[in-house]
Amino acid sequence: MRTTKTIRFAFVLALALLVAGPTGLVAQEMRGSDPEHTLPMTWDRWLDHDEISERLQLMADTWPDFLELQSVGESHGGREMWLMTINNPATGGELDKAGMFIEANVHGNEIQGAEVVLYTIWYLMENYGRIEDVTRLVDERVFYLVPSVNPDGRDYFLDEHGSGARTGHVPVDSDGDGQFDEDGPNDLNGNGVIEQIRKYVPGEGNMRVSHDDPRIMERVAPGEVGDWVMLGSEGIDDDGDGRVNEDPVGGYDPNRNYGSDWQPNYIQGGSMNYPFELPEARSINDFMMDRANIAGFQSFHNTGGMILRPPGMAWYGDYPRSDIRVYDEIGEMGERMLPYYDYFIIWQGLYTVHGGSIDWANDGLGIISYSNELWNGGQYFNSPLLQAQQQDPAQPISGFQKSRFFFDDFLEFGDQYVEWAPFDHPIYGDVEMGGWKKLSGRVNPRFMSMELFHRNMAFTLYHADQMPLMSIGETTVESLGDDLYRVRVDLTNSRIIPTIIEKAQQTNIVRPDILSVAGAEVVAAGWVPDKHRPGPTDIIDQAEMNRIQIRSGHPGRTTKTIEYLVRGSGTMTIEYSALKGGTVSTDVTLR
Numbered sequence: 001m002r003t004t005k006t007i008r009f010a011f012v013l014a015l016a017l018l019v020a021g022p023t024g025l026v027a028q029e030m031r032g033s034d035p036e037h038t039l040p041m042t043w044d045r046w047l048d049h050d051e052i053s054e055r056l057q058l059m060a061d062t063w064p065d066f067l068e069l070q071s072v073g074e075s076h077g078g079r080e081m082w083l084m085t086i087n088n089p090a091t092g093g094e095l096d097k098a099g100m101f102i103e104a105n106v107h108g109n110e111i112q113g114a115e116v117v118l119y120t121i122w123y124l125m126e127n128y129g130r131i132e133d134v135t136r137l138v139d140e141r142v143f144y145l146v147p148s149v150n151p152d153g154r155d156y157f158l159d160e161h162g163s164g165a166r167t168g169h170v171p172v173d174s175d176g177d178g179q180f181d182e183d184g185p186n187d188l189n190g191n192g193v194i195e196q197i198r199k200y201v202p203g204e205g206n207m208r209v210s211h212d213d214p215r216i217m218e219r220v221a222p223g224e225v226g227d228w229v230m231l232g233s234e235g236i237d238d239d240g241d242g243r244v245n246e247d248p249v250g251g252y253d254p255n256r257n258y259g260s261d262w263q264p265n266y267i268q269g270g271s272m273n274y275p276f277e278l279p280e281a282r283s284i285n286d287f288m289m290d291r292a293n294i295a296g297f298q299s300f301h302n303t304g305g306m307i308l309r310p311p312g313m314a315w316y317g318d319y320p321r322s323d324i325r326v327y328d329e330i331g332e333m334g335e336r337m338l339p340y341y342d343y344f345i346i347w348q349g350l351y352t353v354h355g356g357s358i359d360w361a362n363d364g365l366g367i368i369s370y371s372n373e374l375w376n377g378g379q380y381f382n383s384p385l386l387q388a389q390q391q392d393p394a395q396p397i398s399g400f401q402k403s404r405f406f407f408d409d410f411l412e413f414g415d416q417y418v419e420w421a422p423f424d425h426p427i428y429g430d431v432e433m434g435g436w437k438k439l440s441g442r443v444n445p446r447f448m449s450m451e452l453f454h455r456n457m458a459f460t461l462y463h464a465d466q467m468p469l470m471s472i473g474e475t476t477v478e479s480l481g482d483d484l485y486r487v488r489v490d491l492t493n494s495r496i497i498p499t500i501i502e503k504a505q506q507t508n509i510v511r512p513d514i515l516s517v518a519g520a521e522v523v524a525a526g527w528v529p530d531k532h533r534p535g536p537t538d539i540i541d542q543a544e545m546n547r548i549q550i551r552s553g554h555p556g557r558t559t560k561t562i563e564y565l566v567r568g569s570g571t572m573t574i575e576y577s578a579l580k581g582g583t584v585s586t587d588v589t590l591r
Contacts, residue, residue: 037126038062043119043453044446046111046439048158049079049151055118056082056147063125065089066138072146073283076170079151081283084121086143094142096583099293100464101367103146103284104300106255106357108153108165112374112443112452113300117147119453120460133465141464144291149280150254161187162438163194163233167250167270170278174251175241183238184248188425189433193418196435197231199428205229215420215434216401231428244427255301256353257281258360261313268354275355284357288365292511295467295497295580297361297369298460303442304350305341305376307334307459310362310369312346312353319362320502326368326556329496330466334370334459340379346371366504366580368497370463372456375444380407408440416440468499468581470554472574475588485566485590488528489574491515492559499581500553512549513578520568520590522546528561537563554578566590 039062047055060069066088071080087094102120104113124143127134148154150168157165163185171180185194198207198217205226210216220226235245253270262268262275276282288294309327311318318324331343346353350373353359358369381387381397389395390403397403408416420434444452473490480486493499504510522545526537542548554560554576566572568590575585 035130039122039126041122043115043449046158046443046446047115047118049148049155052114052118052147052151053080053082056084056121059121059125060084066125066128067121072287073279075150075152076168076279077152077155079155081146081149081151081280083287084143084145084147086121086124086138086145088139091139092582095291095293097140097142097293098295098464098467098469098580098582099142099144099291100296100298100460100467101144101146101288101291101294101361102298102300102460103149103357105148105150105154106299107253107301108150108167109157109162109438109442110166110300110302110374111154111157112302112449113372114147114154115449116300116374116453116456117145120457121145123454123457134461137461137465140469141467142293143464144287144294146284149284153250153254156249157438161185161192161194164248164250165438167248167252168254168278168280169250170252170272172251174247175239175243177239177241177247179239179247181249181251182247183241183243183245184235185233185245186235186238188234188236189423191418193234193435193437195234195418195433197234197423197425197428197431197433198228198420199231199431200227201229202227210401212402213405215405215417231431234433236426252278254278254280255299255357256355258285258355258357258364260355260359260363261311261316262355271355281357285360288361292579293582294365294367296460296463297358297365297367298463299357299369299371300374300456301371302374303376304373305338305379306349306371306373307331307338307341307343308346308350308358308371308373309343310346310356310359312356312359314347314352318345320506322498322502322555323368326466326497326501330368330463331370333462334372337459337462338372338455340376340382341372362501362503363507364509366501366510368463368467368501372459374452374456375442377404377441379444379448380404380411404441407445412445466496466556468493468497468554468556468578469495470499470576470578470581470584472576472584472586473559475574475586477588477590479591480565483567483569483590484523485520485564485568487564487566487572487574487588487590488531489562489564489586489588490531490559491554491562491576493554493556493581496556497580498553498556499578500551505552508551510553511579512551513553513576513581515548515550515562516575516577517546517564517566518573518575519570520564520566520572522564522566524565526563528563531561554581 060067068085072083152169205228207228208226256271257278259275361367361369420432476488478486526539572588577583
């Protein structure tokens with residue numbers, strides 16, 4: 001016999017289905033101000049490569065008019081490197097629009113960037129047609145998004161114990177013994193965590209247990225002795241060479257293998273043997289070389305709370321002043337959009353990087369490029385009051401270690417730390433092992449994900465909106481008799497990034513913009529210094545006047561007026577083609 005509660009539930013369910021109609025969805029006006037999502041997704045967990053693949057395919061199937069999913073190559077481990085293209089074909093082909101390239105998870109343990117990329121795809125599609133600026137961006141731009149450049153490292157980090165997952169999985173003989181990847185960390189106690197090892201050696205050590213918190217180990221002052229020594233990460237001597245954990249999986253840096261200022265291993269550790277040796281870096285570069293329309297590049301990394309721009313090395317000097325103005329305006333806007341992030345040049349704010357991806361994007365491909373470090377431990381306590389308390393020794397959150405334990409104890413309920421516990425180690429004997437789990441420190445707590453995802457996405461969308469956007473404005477036609485006409489056309493780049501950045505002009509790595517005329521014979525052409533004041537036109541001296549090459553491109557936030565002297569009749573078509581600023585055209589009637 002059904003209870004009253006069951007009957008009431010059945011009645012409410014039937015009423016809901018009746019209101020919903022045949023689609024099973026309640027009408028929007030019944031739901032208040034927040035519209036229903038086309039594809040509800042949760043953002044409170046970390047996804048492995050298979051789960052990322054499933055989400056990408058689901059989104060591609062849900063929005064087939066805008067999304068195209070493809071593989072740009074395979075990782076060393078045979079995992080597909082998925083790339084999602086977002087383009088509205090109704091507003092033009094992808095190569096006729098400026099492209100924004102967004103990559104993440106170059107380092108295997110820097111996982112949250114992949115979720116930022118997935119969130120970006122989802123957000124743009126969910127809000128196309130709902131939010132005016134989102135709709136305009138999708139119509140005007142094309143987006144290329146790679147959630148995980150290093151799917152091997154990502155899965156190793158998430159599905160295994162995670163230690164040493166920064167690298168990819170191309171085998172490297174890190175210890176020079178002729179074997180590859182044979183001596184990495186070992187999870188000796190089987191708890192899924194690679195812990196730290198400490199050993200009690202009364203009066204013979206250099207470490208002591210902190211008076212503030214017995215979990216914290218402190219180095220003793222010079223001249224003092226401690227009762228403990230630290231013996232490194234959990235593991236054993238797998239290859240019998242007397243060392244522990246010295247040859248883990250991989251052993252290189254995936255972000256040191258690009259072509260700009262690449263240096264050998266003895267100068268830049270982890271760079272491999274030559275630029276683009278790694279299959280992942282080579283696949284990304286091959287794709288970008290085929291997409292000369294890419295004008296913006298964003299790489300997501302994960303620690304430090306920074307917005308970084310190239311160059312990565314001090315000896316390089318700096319970029320031309322006009323390029324720096326572009327970088328500074330976008331980067332400083334990012335500081336406003338991303339609390340607790342600082343805008344830096346890589347070598348000044350972080351460290352020297354040779355052969356990094358964003359250096360290559362700028363220097364080798366002529367693209368304004370940033371790298372965001374997505375998490376900063378200070379974000380645990382992101383308020384002026386709490387930041388001040390971190391500097392006060394009397395406070396329970398003073399200093400990095402105490403504040404980290406405080407956050408874990410009271411906001412994560414102790415989930416991220418493994419307490420010190422005795423262990424009989426096969427090499428070291430009686431020791432204690434303990435330490436932080438793999439998802440702590442460099443990876444934000446999951447309950448703080450949504451803000452991190454959305455703010456960083458918003459910064460990349462702002463960057464995308466500042467890519468060059470060419471348009472044709474006012475045109476005038478003046479008859480001079482005998483089928484001869486003076487035609488003036490306004491050409492505008494309404495965004496801050498020029499169609500060809502100055503560094504690319506100096507190195508000739510971007511094709512010149514092309515200004516072409518069809519339907520009339522161009523007798524002469526020149527630039528008008530000021531169309532509102534009379535004066536001479538700056539004559540263009542090129543052999544083929546119907547197809548003018550503009551090697552300097554079109555500056556940002558600038559309107560320039562071209563003046564033609566043409567002979568003909570009927571319709572004259574003027575087209576401006578910028579690889580990184582789009583193709584626009586207009587028709588002029590000669591009569």
